[in-house]
Amino acid sequence: MTTWHASVATHVGGFALDLTIDGDSTPVALIGPNGSGKTTTLRAIAGAIAVERGSIRVGEHVLEHTDRGIHVPIEHRRVGYVPQGYGLFPHLTVQENVEFGLANSPDRYRVEDRRQRAGAVLSELGCAPLAERRVDRLSGGEQQRVALARALVLDPDLLLLDEPLAALDATRRRAVRHVLAERLEAFGRPAILVTHDVRDVIALGATVVALDGGQVIQKGSLEELRQSPASDFIAEFVGLA
Template identity: 55%
Template structure:
């Protein structure tokens, strides 16, 4: 399945003018803080409406400013795992995962949605966390639960914002491999925002987009960006020692 996003928006001094596209393999987006990575994901998720743009997901048009199309976030079939995971603090892990079946068009009765959620929790090896509240989980556990929750409604595109940033090095390594396996197994298109060059290699993403100040400054296979960086940021990103990345807060 192909997807493509073209968006142009501005709010105050900030503007976003970006064109990205991909197929089944995960696409990685890198960029310094404030470059518009999170905003781009939120535009795709439908939280922000750009002034101009077009978002296609397979045969479906999610947004088209010229045609006046703007599909509501709940109908986009896009999974979103924000930075910090965005788990609902007032719900147990099980109810967090089941949330995608708790309302809207896919609503299922309580026992059934909890059964489905429990299956998915087993799938991410977190079944023992079911009755706990998110505040009591470790970063790695939160990430797995958030991933399970996003996968439950079977999204056609997965948006992961800094999925490994808040983890310590050891947890990051384990979860990175896990994430790579998971995305590969389900061959689900994904956009992964990251600060960590190791993610690019581990996810095996064929294309990397480098965003700066709301614009794509370079895109292509990671090898190309590494050997011929267009900007100082890209050079630094691929030149940095892989374990020496700092979490983005």
């Protein structure tokens, strides 16, 4: 089982982030009020934000170790990232979006290989008929699945999902949540997601890490958080308030 560890201290603008989180293949849900540092944490792990002090490890790979002067650039971290709003490339088709990473891969896939691999992942997510569509013609749920396919096609060691279901309406959210739970289980590797919805935590069987002011204020299973919520926000989140 892959374990991971992230100990990150940094400043972004006037905001200070200082936390340590870790886990295994069980998904971790980052929760917390707006501005508590959830997205910043994901970006720091992805390597998009400079870490002033700390270390990040996924499995055997040390991605960041400030004391030892290690900083692996984003493109070599093997981390999949699905940002809020999905970040699909508007000038490319669905197929081209998913192939994007394969073209950069050191494995130097041939054109036909790329097409096949991308097509396979798209079919797994039920998006095969969308392959030649422009991404701005997709519904929110379709965009979400394409973004997931684009991240999964490279077989990342760690998957980072920033509010993957927030942009969807209630009925679609339920369907996509189901797809996401299935995919993450099949993925079988660590995943960290930011969410505002306790149903995501339940569906994914995730461990919860609650942030506030750039720090971890509580972590544990949903049950543990229910028994003694450390803040009003957490009580509200787990459905006690």
